[in-house]
Amino acid sequence: MAKKTPARPNVKVVIDGNEISVPEGMLVVDAAKLIGTQIPVYCSHPKLDPAGLCRICLVEIEKMPKLQIACATRVTEGMVVHTSTARVAEARRGVLEFLLLNHPLDCPICDKGGECDLQDYTMSYGAGASRLTEPKLHKPKRVDLGPTIVLDEERCILCRRCTRFDDEIAQERNLIVAERGHKSLISTRDGGGYRSYFSGNTTEICPVGALTSKAYRFRSRPWDLGRADSVCTQCSVGCNFRIDTRFGHVMRTFTRENPEVDDGWLCDRGRYSFNYMYSPARLRQPLVRRDGEHRPVSFDEALAYAAQRLGSAAAAGKVGVIGGGRLSDEEAFALQKFARDVLGTNNIDYRTHIQRFASPARFGASLTDIDDADLVLVFGTFTPEQAPVLDLRLRRAVARRGAKLMHIGPYKPDYLVAVQHVEYPPGAIAELMEQLADTVHHGREESGDGFVADIAQQLVDAEKIVAIHNGRNVAGAASLERLMETLARYDHQVGVLVVGAMGNARGAEAAGCVPNLGPGYAEAQGAPGMTTTQMLAAAASGELDALVVVGANPALTGADGTLARAAFERVGFLMAVDLFMTETASHADVVFAAASFAEKQGHTTNLEGRRQAFAQAVEPPVGVYTDSQILASLATALGKPNAVRADADELFVDLLAAEARAMAMRAKDAPLPRPSIADAPSSTADQVDATHRRLMICPIPHLYAGGGAAAHDPGLAEMRPKPFAVFSIADASRMGVVTGERVRLSGPGGTIEVEACVGDQAPVGVALVLADMPEAPENRLLEETGFGWATVEKVAQAREASA
Amino acid sequence: MIRAVRGLVVGMLTTLKYLFRKKVTIDYPREPYPHAERFRGVHELRKYDDGLERCIGCELCAVACPANAITVIGAENDPQKPTSPGERYGYRYEIDMLRCIFCGWCEEACPTDAIVLTPRFDIADFTRERLVFGKDKLLVNDPFTQHLANTESAFETDPGVEGGAA
Numbered sequence: 001m002a003k004k005t006p007a008r009p010n011v012k013v014v015i016d017g018n019e020i021s022v023p024e025g026m027l028v029v030d031a032a033k034l035i036g037t038q039i040p041v042y043c044s045h046p047k048l049d050p051a052g053l054c055r056i057c058l059v060e061i062e063k064m065p066k067l068q069i070a071c072a073t074r075v076t077e078g079m080v081v082h083t084s085t086a087r088v089a090e091a092r093r094g095v096l097e098f099l100l101l102n103h104p105l106d107c108p109i110c111d112k113g114g115e116c117d118l119q120d121y122t123m124s125y126g127a128g129a130s131r132l133t134e135p136k137l138h139k140p141k142r143v144d145l146g147p148t149i150v151l152d153e154e155r156c157i158l159c160r161r162c163t164r165f166d167d168e169i170a171q172e173r174n175l176i177v178a179e180r181g182h183k184s185l186i187s188t189r190d191g192g193g194y195r196s197y198f199s200g201n202t203t204e205i206c207p208v209g210a211l212t213s214k215a216y217r218f219r220s221r222p223w224d225l226g227r228a229d230s231v232c233t234q235c236s237v238g239c240n241f242r243i244d245t246r247f248g249h250v251m252r253t254f255t256r257e258n259p260e261v262d263d264g265w266l267c268d269r270g271r272y273s274f275n276y277m278y279s280p281a282r283l284r285q286p287l288v289r290r291d292g293e294h295r296p297v298s299f300d301e302a303l304a305y306a307a308q309r310l311g312s313a314a315a316a317g318k319v320g321v322i323g324g325g326r327l328s329d330e331e332a333f334a335l336q337k338f339a340r341d342v343l344g345t346n347n348i349d350y351r352t353h354i355q356r357f358a359s360p361a362r363f364g365a366s367l368t369d370i371d372d373a374d375l376v377l378v379f380g381t382f383t384p385e386q387a388p389v390l391d392l393r394l395r396r397a398v399a400r401r402g403a404k405l406m407h408i409g410p411y412k413p414d415y416l417v418a419v420q421h422v423e424y425p426p427g428a429i430a431e432l433m434e435q436l437a438d439t440v441h442h443g444r445e446e447s448g449d450g451f452v453a454d455i456a457q458q459l460v461d462a463e464k465i466v467a468i469h470n471g472r473n474v475a476g477a478a479s480l481e482r483l484m485e486t487l488a489r490y491d492h493q494v495g496v497l498v499v500g501a502m503g504n505a506r507g508a509e510a511a512g513c514v515p516n517l518g519p520g521y522a523e524a525q526g527a528p529g530m531t532t533t534q535m536l537a538a539a540a541s542g543e544l545d546a547l548v549v550v551g552a553n554p555a556l557t558g559a560d561g562t563l564a565r566a567a568f569e570r571v572g573f574l575m576a577v578d579l580f581m582t583e584t585a586s587h588a589d590v591v592f593a594a595a596s597f598a599e600k601q602g603h604t605t606n607l608e609g610r611r612q613a614f615a616q617a618v619e620p621p622v623g624v625y626t627d628s629q630i631l632a633s634l635a636t637a638l639g640k641p642n643a644v645r646a647d648a649d650e651l652f653v654d655l656l657a658a659e660a661r662a663m664a665m666r667a668k669d670a671p672l673p674r675p676s677i678a679d680a681p682s683s684t685a686d687q688v689d690a691t692h693r694r695l696m697i698c699p700i701p702h703l704y705a706g707g708g709a710a711a712h713d714p715g716l717a718e719m720r721p722k723p724f725a726v727f728s729i730a731d732a733s734r735m736g737v738v739t740g741e742r743v744r745l746s747g748p749g750g751t752i753e754v755e756a757c758v759g760d761q762a763p764v765g766v767a768l769v770l771a772d773m774p775e776a777p778e779n780r781l782l783e784e785t786g787f788g789w790a791t792v793e794k795v796a797q798a799r800e801a802s803a
Numbered sequence: 804m805i806r807a808v809r810g811l812v813v814g815m816l817t818t819l820k821y822l823f824r825k826k827v828t829i830d831y832p833r834e835p836y837p838h839a840e841r842f843r844g845v846h847e848l849r850k851y852d853d854g855l856e857r858c859i860g861c862e863l864c865a866v867a868c869p870a871n872a873i874t875v876i877g878a879e880n881d882p883q884k885p886t887s888p889g890e891r892y893g894y895r896y897e898i899d900m901l902r903c904i905f906c907g908w909c910e911e912a913c914p915t916d917a918i919v920l921t922p923r924f925d926i927a928d929f930t931r932e933r934l935v936f937g938k939d940k941l942l943v944n945d946p947f948t949q950h951l952a953n954t955e956s957a958f959e960t961d962p963g964v965e966g967g968a969a
Contacts, residue, residue, distance in 0.1 A: 108861030108914045109877075109891040142882070142890060218877045218891045221862050 011077040016084065028070040028081055029057055037083055040092065040121045042099075042207045043159035044071030047264060048168055054099070054159050056121065058091040059083045067091050092125040100130060102137040102182075103208075104154040112209030114222040118157065137182065145186070146194030147718040148268055149203060149211055153185050156210035162186060162202035169265065170198045171395040171416050186210070195719075197388045197703055200271040204255060215272050215715050216252040220244075228617035229256055231604050232270035233326070233597045236358075236500030237367070237389045238606030239266050243274070243598055243617035250274045250598055250618055260368055261606065267388035268719065269703050269710075274598060276713035277618075282579055283593035285623045294581075294591065299623065299633075306590045307637035309573040313546030314343040314638070320535035323550035323577075324350030324513030325502030327627055328602030329611065330651035332504065332511035333519055333658070334628040334644050335550055341643040342635045346515050346529025347544075350508035351675070352552040353501030354559045354699075354786040355471045358509040359609060361671035363484045365466050365495020366608045370397055373495075375462035379408040379429055380470035381499040384415065385701040387607070390468075390499070404458060408432065410698055411768055412761045422455065423763060427785075433479030437486045459483075464493040471498040471505075472786060474677055500607055501557070507605030511655060514675035519655060520662025521672050533560065533678045533784055539567035546573040550627055551594065555583035556707040557772055559786045561779030562749030577627055580708045583774060592630045595620035596709070602648045678784075693735055695727070697747065697781045697788040698762075699771035707774040723754040723776035726768040727792075732758040735792060742795040745769065747781030747788050753795060767792065838922035843905045845923040846898055848941040849916070856886055856942065857917030860893035864909035864918050872902035873909060893917075896941060900926055900934045 008023040015028075018035045027050060029039045042054035050072035058067040062080040067087065082088065100122065107113040139153035158177065163186065166175040175194060178187040188194050203213045225244035230253075232239045239262035242254045253271050257264035276282065286302030287294040297305075313319040321339040324332040332350065339348035370376060370393040383391040397403040398417040407413060408422045408429060424432055432452070439456035459465060465487060467480055477496075484494040500506055512519040515529030530538060532554065538544045540563060547567070554564040568574055568587035576588035585591045599620035605611045620626070625633070632646035645651050704710060704720045711720075725745060727737060737743055743756045745767065754769065754776050762768045767790065769778040782788040829836060838844070849857050860877025878894035886892040909918050918941075928934050 106889065108863060109859050109889055113861075218860065218879045220877075221866075223866060224862065 011075055011079075013075045013077075013079040013081065015081045022075055024076070025074045028059060028061075028068075028073045028075055028079075031075050032059075032070065032081070032083060039070045039083055040117075040125060041071050042117060042157060043161060045161055045164075045205055048161065048164045051160060051164060054095070054157065056092060056095045056099075058088060058095070060085050060088055089125065092121075093127045096122055096126045097130065099157050100126070101132055102139075102154065103157070104136065104141075104152075106155075109218070110152075110155065110209035111212040111217060112155075112206070116209060117207035139185070144193075145188070145211070146196070146199060148199045148214055148272065149194055150214055150217060151186055152210050152212070155208050156186060157208055158184050158186075159207060161205045161207065162211055165198075165202055165205055166196065168400070169201075169392060169396065170196060171399050172196055172198075175202070197267045197269070197384070198265060198392070200268050201255070201265050213252070213272075215275070220246045220251045225251060226617075228598075228615040230598065230614040230617060231612045232266065233503035233604055233614075234270045234273060235267075235387050236503055236505060236607040237261065237387045238503070238604060238610065238612055239270055239389050240612065241266055241270065245617050248618050250277060260366065261608075261610065261612075262389050263393065265389055265392055267703065269388070269716070272715040273709065273713050275715040276579070276709040277596050277598065279580075279712040279714065281581070281712045282621075283581065283585075283591060283624075284621050285593055287588075287591040289589045294586075299625070302590050302592060303633055303637045306575050306592075306634060309589070310343065310546055310548070310575065310634070311638055313544075313573060314345070316545060317345065318543065318545040319343050319345055319548070320347035320349075320530060320539065320544050320546075321345070321548045321550070322349055322352060322532050322535060322554060323548075323552040324348075324508030324511070325352065325500070325505045326551035327504060327508065328597075328600065328604055328614075328648070329504065329507040329511050330602045330648045330655060331627045331631075332508040332513050333655040334631050334651055336512040336518065337654075338631045338635060338644050339548075340512075340518070340524070340526075342638055342640045343548075346524050346526055347535055348513055348529060349515055349532040349535065349675075350502070350505065350513035350552075351532050352554040353557050355501040355505060356474055356677050357471045357477070357675050358498055358500050358505040358607075359672055360477070360481075360496035360498055361674060362481055363488070363494050363496045364609060365497050366610075367393060367497070369464070369466050369493075369495045370394055370497075372401075373397060373403055373462075373464045373466040375404045375406065375458060375465045377406050377408070377465065377467040378469070379467075379476070380472050381468060382413045382701055383468060383499065384413075385703045386470075386501075387499045388703060390497075390607075404462065406455070406458070410696075410766060411700070411763055413700075414761060422451065427473075429473055430475035430479040433476060433483045437479070437483040440483065440486050440490070459487060459492075460490070462492065464495075466495045466497065468497045468499060471500070474674065497607055502552075504604045506607060506609055507603070507611070509675060510605060510609070510659070512658075516676040517673060518658070518662065520659035522658075522662035522665060523673070528676070531676060531678045532558070533563070536560070536563050536567040539571040542570060544571060546575070547571050548575045548577075549584050549588070550577040550631075553578070553582040553584045553707050555587065556774060556777055556779065558779060559782055560749075560784045561777055561782065563784070564779075577630055578708065580712055582708045583777070593624045594630065595624050595626040599624070600626040600648065603652060693792045694789055695731060695767040695792055696765055697745070697778065697790050698766050698768050699778050699782065699786070700726075700768045701771055705770060705772040707772065711774050721770060721773075723752070723770050723773045723778075724757050725754045725770070725792075726757045726759050726762045728762040728764045728766070729758055729760060730764045731762070731767070732756070735794075737792070737794060744793045744795050745781055745790040746793065747790040749782075750780035752776040752778060752780055838924070840922070842922040842924070843907045843920040845900065845921055845926055846903075846909070846936070846941055847919055847921045847943055848893075848896060848938065849919060850942070851888070855888050856892060857915045858893035858896060859887050859889055859891050859915055859917070860896075861891070861914060863912040863914060867908045867912035868903075869906060869908060870902045870904050872899045872904075873897070874899075893938070896938045898936050898941065900936055901931060 010021045011024045022031045032039050040056045043051045052069045052072035057070040059070045060082040061068050141152050143151040145151045163175040166172050174188050176189050203211045224246050228243045230243045240256040240258040242256045244252045285296045288297045324335050336348050395417050398405045406420045408424050412421045435452045488494050518524045558564040574588040575590045576585040577592040577594045578585045598617040601616040603611050603613050629646045632644045635644040702721050737756045739758045741756045744753050781790045862875040865873040865875045874897045876895040877891050880892050
């Protein structure tokens with residue numbers, strides 16, 4: 001890349017008598033790390049720009065009359081640095097005395113106590129006693145900064161790591177230092193709460209105990225904690241984190257930096273969703289429906305009942321299995337093995353959202369490709385809500401490096417950074433991609449459409465292009481591949497990322513939870529199986545006798561919720577494995593209680609295809625088993641004791657072997673085969689309405705939306721949105737709807753009540769409806785295409801009409 | 804013979820001498836045994852005069868304990884009805900008396916002088932469970948040790964000045 005700055009020449013510096021050669025312009029504090037010398041820092045953070053605020057990092061540099069701050073001084077040729085002279089020690093003592101002047105020294109009750117930089121450096125470099133004889137300055141100790149964070153103003157040393165994080169990394173610019181001098185305090189720009197998807201990171205980078213998280217407040221001390229290296233499974237980014245436990249309970253999660261995946265950050269959904277494990281609503285024993293009511297039964301009893309009903313359905317070949325995207329790789333492998341080897345069917349599908357495939361068949365990109373991309377093309381997905389930590393890279397690339405972000409879609413999403421929005425009907429993306437490919441290929445002159453030529457010119461100007469989409473539009477993805485291929489032919493670097501609807505969508509696909517493909521994308525043997533939609537349609541029409549749903553909730557998240565509900569009501573036998581009584585499990589005849597991600601070990605595959613291991617942090621509650629244990633027991637009860645293994649390690653070995661076999665069979669460099677899809681009938685609804693109250697429904701994601709665990713997590717309760725719909729200003733004024741009003745959306749599959757919002761994100765004729773909310777399931781209004789049509793009424797009017 | 808009689812008399816004289824002295828034995832269970840003031844016996848969690856608990860749930864006693872006999876779980880005070888001064892209090896405080904070696908390190912580690920070892924030592928019981936002392940058994944205001952207590956409440960204390968560190 002021409003724009004990349006050339007590698008800097010190395011310079012020789014001497015630090016504490018050790019001569020090293022480092023790139024010119026490196027910070028002294030980083031150069032010292034290379035020889036193993038730790039210079040104390042508070043304001044300096046490797047991911048943040050140098051600020052030079054706290055002065056603890058003062059070092060002596062020869063030929064400079066005064067001490068210099070190591071965190072903001074860059075090395076030059078022949079620089080001689082001393083980090084442990086008497087002058088330096090004296091300066092550190094002074095800085096620490098100054099920092100501690102008004103510090104409350106309430107270490108015994110401070111959550112940071114034991115892992116606090118201020119404690120550590122005071123022990124190492126501090127004076128031991130304060131010369132202050134006047135009473136200390138007292139400040140508010142329990143300042144509510146937002147739904148997740150508490151600020152202790154007395155403890156704050158004003159290093160501004162948090163405000164700089166909000167400024168430079170999250171790009172939200174809401175946290176500020178208000179007031180001046182000794183009155184300085186951390187506050188928000190708008191004076192309201194600090195509401196950010198990344199707020200938890202500030203508690204972690206805070207070098208003292210000023211910012212603490214409400215979820216962990218006074219629950220434990222750092223030395224009590226047992227630690228397990230885990231991977232977040234809430235979205236498909238797969239951030240690495242550590243689960244800290246005490247007395248067999250998860251106390252908190254902590255970043256475990258992986259520069260290639262999470263870059264050391266976590267989003268609040270990933271960080272704070274673990275309390276659902278201790279929710280009273282969690283299933284702790286199997287349930288069997290008798291006389292229309294779910295009754296708790298023993299595991300063996302549930303097993304025997306499920307085996308009997310599944311056995312007869314399997315013998316008739318009328319059984320289907322749905323799920324896999326929320327399981328580990330091993331369990332997804334066990335699930336497809338259970339479907340194929342025990343139930344003898346290829347009716348297995350992980351796709352319970354609008355997603356249809358999880359891997360870019362070609363041009364797979366890695367997350368770090370976003371860092372130096374010149375143009376990022378997004379369609380179908382909204383990364384701040386669906387892959388927040390990926391979005392941090394995007395924000396940084398756009399705001400700090402000037403990369404272009406282009407969004408193609410039916411509505412204008414609220415990106416924090418500059419975005420070029422191309423309003424385009426979702427069904428026509430394939431067409432647009434084809435036009436772009438042609439234009440790129442033939443040159444600008446031949447193109448007819450103005451804006452297509454404009455986009456094509458931007459593509460041609462960019463050297464590295466990353467496309468991010470949601471794996472919904474198969475034709476669009478194929479055309480995108482053609483565009484990428486064309487660009488690659490003209491020496492552009494290209495890459496594609498598919499943001500999964502579920503944490504392990506890609507792992508489930510690779511493990512073979514699709515009708516036409518086995519583990520490792522090998523062609524499945526036997527009769528072709530049905531996709532989720534086909535299974536649901538078959539169950540609704542009585543063609544399937546039994547459905548097994550494992551770790552999935554199609555009744556809430558499926559594109560066609562009406563079909564899913566009809567299927568679950570009609571089907572002869574429905575077995576569900578879940579943590580909570582979800583919208584799907586409530587229809588089930590047998591519900592097995594499953595272990596959560598912290599209660600089992602395994603692997604999970606993120607959206608890049610990176611397989612990461614996660615360790616077991618705590619034991620599951622008594623009587624709760626992992627999905628693979630349940631499937632293995634069920635296989636035994638069905639008379640195939642060795643078909644499915646229960647042990648995660650053994651399953652992993654089998655999965656690797658199956659993948660190796662599949663890889664050996666496939667031709668080298670061949671694109672990965674795509675999972676089969678059901679042909680969706682295109683919308684036939686008449687789109688013109690005399691009253692102008694009929695709008696296109698477009699579901700929009702939210703980080704804290706979702707049923708099951710997300711709905712039952714007390715830690716997320718305050719952040720959870722209320723169901724809403726966004727109308728364009730034109731539509732709203734025509735219908736007389738104002739922001740905050742309750743409106744009723746009625747579609748062919750039912751009615752939901754939401755709060756109206758008026759904003760310019762929605763184009764005229766489109767209502768953006770919050771997706772995946774159990775109290776207002778938007779999928780009642782949707783068709784299999786993922787879009788729908790609904791009539792909008794004000795709630796007050798509707799009541800009058802019914803009265 | 805004379806030697807034998809002499810021996811008997813001398814022996815009986817000793818007996819006679821002690822017969823009129825003050826008794827060394829005490830009627831133990833009915834009569835308390837006077838220990839040295841700094842004898843290290845059963846623990847006690849003390850309170851301030853205003854009724855607030857001294858324990859802030861910091862777990863420093865638990866981490867100092869060489870026998871791993873102490874378990875503390877802290878929690879946040881209700882600002883309207885605080886259990887202890889400040890933000891944090893000891894929600895659960897348990898000492899396994901069977902494990903405890905009565906070394907007194909918890910007492911030394913305690914930043915608020917909440918846990919003290921009293922001269923009480925007779926805690927024999929019939930089950931192990933009853934010898935895990937919780938706050939119900941530990942939290943008392945025994946007049947015997949009250950004079951050791953720092954009488955002012957921590958509300959008025961400036962920990963920075965009192966603590967003296969740094």
